Amino acid sequence: MNLSPAEKERYARQLGAGVLSEEGQLNLRRSTALVTRVGGMGGPAALMLTMAGVGRVIIAHGGDLISPDLNRQVLGSEAVIGQPRAPHFADYLRSMNRFVEVDYVDHEPSDSEALELVRKSNIVLSCPPTFAERLRLNRAATEAGIPLIDAAQWGMTGTMMVVRAGLTACLQCVYPQPPPFEEFFPVVGAISSAIGSLAALEAIKILSGTGHPLFGKMLTYDGFQGRATTMELTRAVDCPCCGNL
Ligand SMILES: [Zn+2]
Numbered sequence: 001m002n003l004s005p006a007e008k009e010r011y012a013r014q015l016g017a018g019v020l021s022e023e024g025q026l027n028l029r030r031s032t033a034l035v036t037r038v039g040g041m042g043g044p045a046a047l048m049l050t051m052a053g054v055g056r057v058i059i060a061h062g063g064d065l066i067s068p069d070l071n072r073q074v075l076g077s078e079a080v081i082g083q084p085r086a087p088h089f090a091d092y093l094r095s096m097n098r099f100v101e102v103d104y105v106d107h108e109p110s111d112s113e114a115l116e117l118v119r120k121s122n123i124v125l126s127c128p129p130t131f132a133e134r135l136r137l138n139r140a141a142t143e144a145g146i147p148l149i150d151a152a153q154w155g156m157t158g159t160m161m162v163v164r165a166g167l168t169a170c171l172q173c174v175y176p177q178p179p180p181f182e183e184f185f186p187v188v189g190a191i192s193s194a195i196g197s198l199a200a201l202e203a204i205k206i207l208s209g210t211g212h213p214l215f216g217k218m219l220t221y222d223g224f225q226g227r228a229t230t231m232e233l234t235r236a237v238d239c240p241c242c243g244n245l
Contacts, residue, residue, distance in 0.1 A: 003022055021208075032056040040189060051097055059086060142166075153191055160202070163216075168216030
């Protein structure tokens with residue numbers, strides 16, 4: 001089905017030369033994106049995917065919103081402090097685009113749930129803080145054979161890598177050992193939001209078939225120094241996740 005006049009009006013600024021074709025916009029509408037979690041990075045990512053017109057956005061995030069979250073979690077608000085994030089964040093996303101279906105999962109998915117969710121999706125945006133969760137999503141996307149965008153942040157620095165398992169390095173190829181982790185790590189909302197938005201842009205490109213996605217590359221923005229770098233990633237032949245593909 002073609003874009004309705006109301007959809008054409010909504011997306012008028014992103015349709016045309018150098019942005020999306022109508023077919024690209026229709027591809028977005030036919031797509032499902034899974035975003036887990038939807039805090040500092042996943043929140044802006046889910047917001048941009050919803051506003052861009054991805055047909056179905058599934059968000060997953062457990063727990064209640066707490067005051068320190070509000071330096072970066074753009075889907076939250078003062079009124080939601082002390083309340084479960086996921087249903088409120090989903091309502092906010094729905095309020096931004098009536099053409100998009102938003103579903104939520106109110107906890108961090110287990111291995112089997114992650115695989116089930118990923119199988120319903122065309123792309124995964126992996127934005128959790130813990131490496132165990134990032135690896136779980138990497139495994140699920142590898143098994144389901146769909147693209148994964150992994151986003152990470154610390155302080156004023158963020159990284160993003162775009163994976164097509166079997167064709168590019170996966171997360172486990174790049175980190176055979178878990179990187180160091182601290183529970184209450186420092187982060188400035190402006191970097192979370194920047195990395196989350198870049199992850200959404202990669203997803204929009206991949207789902208719509210526009211531009212050149214950063215498959216097999218890692219983008220790092222060191223905001224403290226004001227320096228952006230992109231590097232090619234190499235597959236690990238003995239990777240326990242994708243080595244047999
Ligand atoms: Zn791998």
